[in-house]
Amino acid sequence: MDDYLESFGIYVHVPFCTSRCDYCAFHSSVNWTVDAQRTIVRRIIVDLHAIDPPRVPTTVYVGGGTPTALDPPLLDELLATLAARFAPVEFTLEANPESATDERLSIAAHHGVDRLSVGVQSLDPDTLRRIGRRGADVARIEAIRRRWPSTLSADLITGVPGVRPGSSRTDVDRLAAIGIDHVSVYGLSIEPETPLATRTRRGDAQAAEGWVELVDTIVSHGYRRYEVSNFSRGAPCLHNVGYWRQCDYIGVGPSAVSTIRVDPPDGSIAAIRIEQSIDHARWLSQPGWTNAATERLSMRDLMLEHLMLALRQVDGVSFARFTTRYGHDLRALAADEIDRLRDESLVVADRTTLRATRRGLDLLDPVLVRLFAAVCRNLDTVAT
Ligand code: SF4
Known part of the structure; x- marks a missing residue:
């Protein structure tokens, strides 16, 4: 587990x-x-x-x-x-x-x-x-x-x-x-x-x-x-x-959001994100979560979210955990970009973990944009 x-x-x-x-x-x-x-x-x-x-x-x-x-x-x-x-x-x-x-x-x-x-x-x-x-x-x-x-x-x-x-x-x-x-x-x-x-x-x-x-x-x-x-x-x-580790959570109350992991039959992972109605009357008029808007998060959505949330934390991304969850090796998906970011002192990567440096944490948005682009490019290549 x-x-x-x-x-x-x-x-x-x-x-x-x-x-x-x-x-x-x-x-x-x-x-x-x-x-x-x-x-x-x-x-x-x-x-x-x-x-x-x-x-x-x-x-x-x-x-x-x-x-x-x-x-x-x-x-x-x-x-x-x-x-x-x-x-x-x-x-x-x-x-x-x-x-x-x-x-x-x-x-x-x-x-x-x-x-x-x-x-x-x-x-x-x-x-x-x-x-x-x-x-x-x-x-x-x-x-x-x-x-x-x-x-x-x-x-x-x-x-x-x-x-x-x-x-x-x-x-x-x-x-x-x-x-x-x-x-x-x-x-x-x-x-x-x-x-x-x-x-x-x-x-x-x-x-x-x-x-x-x-x-x-x-x-x-x-x-x-x-x-x-x-x-x-x-x-x-x-x-x-x-939240940052993508654990399940349930939100209760008007406009509250929940995210629950599901296991599709194809062996991949996905999640359901549910946002309750913001309108009090509507929220009160329907029982449970029936008033809620539902969005399905694909494995790719979760993978990018994982990168973003893990790099926000000083502990960073565990390569092993990423591979276990998504069946892809992050080092293979984004090797060149990780090298460039490392050369710019924005990340450090050892055998187990990718972490943002202090400078990388302060400039995290552009770091993530570059990593996302590299990951998506290589995922598309794998898929074709
Ligand atoms: S109005 Fe908004 S920011 Fe101000 S206390 Fe209420 S929720 Fe917080």
């Missing part, structure tokens, strides 16, 4: 927020009542009961939206169900600073949540104002740290147009001093039709502060980079590692 398949993820999407951030393209509603929350949570619980508890270690991640926007008794009901049904080996709750109240943190701890992932995004008031986000300040994050003894993770956004250079590095200095265990840093993506897109001039995003310097700052505080955007002073996020 491929050990990459030996974990299972449950993701719960809570589609409520207390306010709408200007850059957000996620699915969430700010116009809710407690009754509306109850209807959604009860339906999520019905769907959770329809899942057979997996026989492999299970991680649970409650995200959104903003799970801590839930009315406390509903948060209690949801977390109690997840804890009892799946006994997760890692149990993450996303939280926003303004709604991570003592009451909600107590509920989370009571049900065994052992990772709190706080959407800090920035501690700089000017940055928060520019992205239309509220909630985070040093005092609030310090208070959460005092109240939350187990793993505390912070999400940061970088690359906000117009902010003071070095702002994200200052945020990292502050978070490290507060004692944050894990940091995820994402470049701001200016999605079409968001309020931020309408007021951002073309080219502003390119003026963003340096990513390389930011990574240096994070690492200088003792965080280990284990994935392009993720850094930890302790354990990695097992749930996200499961």
Whole structure:
């Protein structure tokens, strides 16, 4: 059995927020009542009961939206169900600073949540104002740290147009001093039709502060980079590692995505990706996953996804695992391109593994484009 398949993820999407951030393209509603929350949570619980508890270690991640926007008794009901049904080996709750109240943190701890992932995004008031986000300040994050003894993770956004250079590095200095265990840093993506897109001039995003310097700052505080955007002073996020290792996961809630491996009769591998309806009324009106859109991922899709996800991680691609899964030797499929990338110090390859270098991690998109092209070219040659 491929050990990459030996974990299972449950993701719960809570589609409520207390306010709408200007850059957000996620699915969430700010116009809710407690009754509306109850209807959604009860339906999520019905769907959770329809899942057979997996026989492999299970991680649970409650995200959104903003799970801590839930009315406390509903948060209690949801977390109690997840804890009892799946006994997760890692149990993450996303939280926003303004709604991570003592009451909600107590509920989370009571049900065994052992990772709190706080959407800090920035501690700089000017940055928060520019992205239309509220909630985070040093005092609030310090208070959460005092109240939350187990793993505390912070999400940061970088690359906000117009902010003071070095702002994200200052945020990292502050978070490290507060004692944050894990940091995820994402470049701001200016999605079409968001309020931020309408007021951002073309080219502003390119003026963003340096990513390389930011990574240096994070690492200088003792965080280990284990994935392009993720850094930890302790354990990695097992749930996200499961995604990157292409473990099966089931998503529950409006707009949640699931991916389940299937074994076609021809001996190859494939997967089904299922996306639940984003429309609450439609999602509520049909039981189970019948409202969902389904996409079949071919072996080639999975192979390219494997390359992309594995190279995002510092562990890289295991040649043996790649061959076992797909029946192709990656070294044969992309030998010349791997040599060129190695000559440019973008990857290292030994007898067992292909890894991106530090420079390769920072320039991963073009590295992947070149590897994908080489792999597809050779697969087409094999097929003809
Ligand atoms: S809190 Fe998160 S999900 Fe909610 S609007 Fe802001 S970015 Fe979007």
